[in-house]
Amino acid sequence: MAEDIVAEITEISPGIGTGVREADGIEPFADALERRGLSLVRGEIATLQVNTGYLCNLRCRHCHLEAGPGRAEIMSRETMTAVVAFARRFPLREIDITGGAPELVPDLPFLIEGLAPLAPRLMLRTNLSALSGAARESLLALCVAHRVVLVASFPSTNPSQADAQRGAGTTEAAIAVLKRLNAAGYGVEGTGLELDLVSNPVGAFLPVSQESAERKFRHDLLRKWGVAFNHLHTFANVPLGRFRSWLLRTGNYERYMKTLTDGFNPSAVERLMCRTLFSVSWDGFLFDCDFNLAVGRPHGGRKVHVSEVHDLPPHGAPIAVGDYCYACTAGSGFT
Numbered sequence: 001m002a003e004d005i006v007a008e009i010t011e012i013s014p015g016i017g018t019g020v021r022e023a024d025g026i027e028p029f030a031d032a033l034e035r036r037g038l039s040l041v042r043g044e045i046a047t048l049q050v051n052t053g054y055l056c057n058l059r060c061r062h063c064h065l066e067a068g069p070g071r072a073e074i075m076s077r078e079t080m081t082a083v084v085a086f087a088r089r090f091p092l093r094e095i096d097i098t099g100g101a102p103e104l105v106p107d108l109p110f111l112i113e114g115l116a117p118l119a120p121r122l123m124l125r126t127n128l129s130a131l132s133g134a135a136r137e138s139l140l141a142l143c144v145a146h147r148v149v150l151v152a153s154f155p156s157t158n159p160s161q162a163d164a165q166r167g168a169g170t171t172e173a174a175i176a177v178l179k180r181l182n183a184a185g186y187g188v189e190g191t192g193l194e195l196d197l198v199s200n201p202v203g204a205f206l207p208v209s210q211e212s213a214e215r216k217f218r219h220d221l222l223r224k225w226g227v228a229f230n231h232l233h234t235f236a237n238v239p240l241g242r243f244r245s246w247l248l249r250t251g252n253y254e255r256y257m258k259t260l261t262d263g264f265n266p267s268a269v270e271r272l273m274c275r276t277l278f279s280v281s282w283d284g285f286l287f288d289c290d291f292n293l294a295v296g297r298p299h300g301g302r303k304v305h306v307s308e309v310h311d312l313p314p315h316g317a318p319i320a321v322g323d324y325c326y327a328c329t330a331g332s333g334f335t
């Protein structure tokens with residue numbers, strides 16, 4: 001069963017909620033911005049990212065949240081109700097449901113139904129294998145009915161590389177789900193059902209350019225498996241959580257941080273997602289992004305529950321930053 005697939009990768013440290021780490025010998029990110037005359041502050045909020053929790057069927061090597069089968073933190077229906085009420089109070093262009101594996105959260109359909117009318121674009125992140133099997137057919141039908149955009153992790157078209165990151169057998173399970181999604185109309189021209197892929201490098205290096213990666217993925221997926229998709233996004237791995245532990249364990253941490261700082265792209269700062277996004281944790285608290293969530297560093301320096309928020313921060317409000325932000329500004333950036 002795909003849901004039983006678990007990467008055989010050991011964890012070194014829990015890493016979540018332990019505060020901000022600045023790497024030794026690395027210029028603090030805030031100083032790097034200031035030295036270049038740049039600032040990173042809030043603009044107009046357009047996207048609400050909802051993290052439904054850390055429970056996942058996989059235990060991927062690059063996971064900044066250290067999600068996995070043993071995690072008990074998942075969003076309750078009560079918190080979902082508060083999140084939906086929060087989303088209703090503000091004009092949003094996009095809502096992005098993520099995890100862990102949101103498919104494993106029992107009340108996910110309740111959340112989708114509540115959020116779907118509140119923004120023109122509702123996205124659901126999936127590792128694909130969590131979407132497999134007869135038990136997920138009703139969820140797929142719900143996604144089709146609400147035109148939910150599916151954003152699927154698919155690190156590589158080389159199964160052995162992808163399985164090294166996500167666990168043995170995960171590529172085979174992912175391909176089976178991609179075929180099912182294509183059959184349901186996802187990723188197929190003219191249906192309006194969008195299927196996007198996300199690829200993270202399978203080692204301590206930066207992603208290749210998005211355009212060339214997308215060309216290669218489109219060609220390989222079609223040729224090897226007859227699978228189609230709409231867009232591919234490539235993102236650098238963020239040196240937090242299990243990926244940070246892996247970097248440290250394999251002696252790659254300092255080299256990777258240097259790669260990120262050397263790759264600093266000033267023009268990416270203007271387009272960083274945290275300017276226009278809010279991230280809500282599984283228990284309903286606000287963060288500037290999912291990476292600040294991973295280190296337990298709340299928006300505005302104090303934990304505020306969505307049920308208490310009636311005004312959005314003004315333009316120019318500060319954003320919490322740490323050395324992990326270098327992953328967002330390397331190369332073409334995390335925008």
Ligand code: SF4
Nearest residue numbers: 274289291320325328
């Ligand atoms: S980690 Fe990225 S998204 Fe988060 S605050 Fe830093 S630059 Fe912004």
